[in-house]
Amino acid sequence: MTDWWQQLEGQGRAGGWLGLLASLTMIGGALAIGIYPMYVEWGRWESAGFQFIAGLLFVMGLPALFYSARLLTAPVYPSASSVFPSLSTEELTAVIHDRTDDICVCTRCRIVVPALYSTGSCPVCSSSIDYQDVRDDEDVKLVLAAL
16 A cells, blocks of 8 residues: 555655545545445344445545645645756856856756755765866866866
């Protein structure tokens, strides 16, 4: 069951809608199964079996409802690769030479991050080896040599 929830979580809001549908189906089924024996004249054991199944469906459906609601209302953050687009070598060289503030450059992903927002590793590939601080002309030479 955990793998199913991880797949839903990976789908984001679409997974939230699918989980909501599944949870409402379980809760609706629990109510339908719980009410059905009232209209049929059965023995005590059959009625208790239906009540047990209805209870299980309700117990599984209620947490699923809350988890699906969490998936639907969770904020969606953009990926790091869309925030920091990859640059060509010429564009990267121009940005490095025209910088006004300190920047950080990942030579693997070819992205530029303002040093103010840097965490010490590339936000796209998480490499700290290919991630260089560019503060002066010596750093510029080092980064250009690494390209």
